Each structure stands twice: as C-alpha cells, then as structure tokens.
Amino acid sequence: MHSARSGLIQIKFDKSACLACPLAVHQRGLRSLALLPTRELHEIQQHNRLEQHTEDWHCWYAIRAGIEATLSRNVRACGLRRTR
Incomplete structure (x- = not known):
C-alpha cells in the first residue's frame, strides 16, 4: 500500500507470517513496515536524524x-x- 500523503510505502504482514519469522519483533505486535520510496528520501531522513x-x-x-x-x-x- 502506498500512501500518497506521506510518501511512505506500508507493508503489512499476516499474523501467521510474523509468527513464523525467526526475529523477535512479532512479539511486540509489530506486523508492518514503513519504507521510504527513494534512496534520496532515506538519505534526507538519516541526515535529519543525525542533525x-x-x-x-x-x-x-x-x-x-x-x-x-x-x-x-x-x-x-x-x-x-x-x-x-
């Protein structure tokens, strides 16, 4: 799912897919990812966080x-x- 308002790409996973994952993030109830659509936006975000x-x-x-x-x-x- 792509959110035009924020520019983020949201990826949601089924609970069954998360439970099969070896990572422990599913234990905190996190079953989605939010990705920036371009490398440029990611670099800007990283720069802002460092600043x-x-x-x-x-x-x-x-x-x-x-x-x-x-x-x-x-x-x-x-x-x-x-x-x-």
Whole structure:
C-alpha cells in the first residue's frame, strides 16, 4: 500500500507470517513496515536524524517547544480557539 500523503510505502504482514519469522519483533505486535520510496528520501531522513544530536538543533528546538507550550496553555486555559 502506498500512501500518497506521506510518501511512505506500508507493508503489512499476516499474523501467521510474523509468527513464523525467526526475529523477535512479532512479539511486540509489530506486523508492518514503513519504507521510504527513494534512496534520496532515506538519505534526507538519516541526515535529519543525525542533525538532531547537535547543539544548534537543540537550541532551535527549545525555542519551538517554548512557543508550542505557550500556545497549548492558551488553548487549554483561555479557550484560544474559540476566541474571536
């Protein structure tokens, strides 16, 4: 199954196929794979994941997390979505 929205290729396995697998992942209830359609997208994803371990990324994310927390508090406490 190909998801046009996310670009992922989803592969789902029957429970019987997973139980026959020698790997232990089926014990955690994982019976599907999500694959990126191209090598380029995979490399971009790998680069982004490595970048998350840098100090610059953590500084940027701290700013974003602060903004998200402020918005969330205002939505919950002040009804921001319902305010004109």
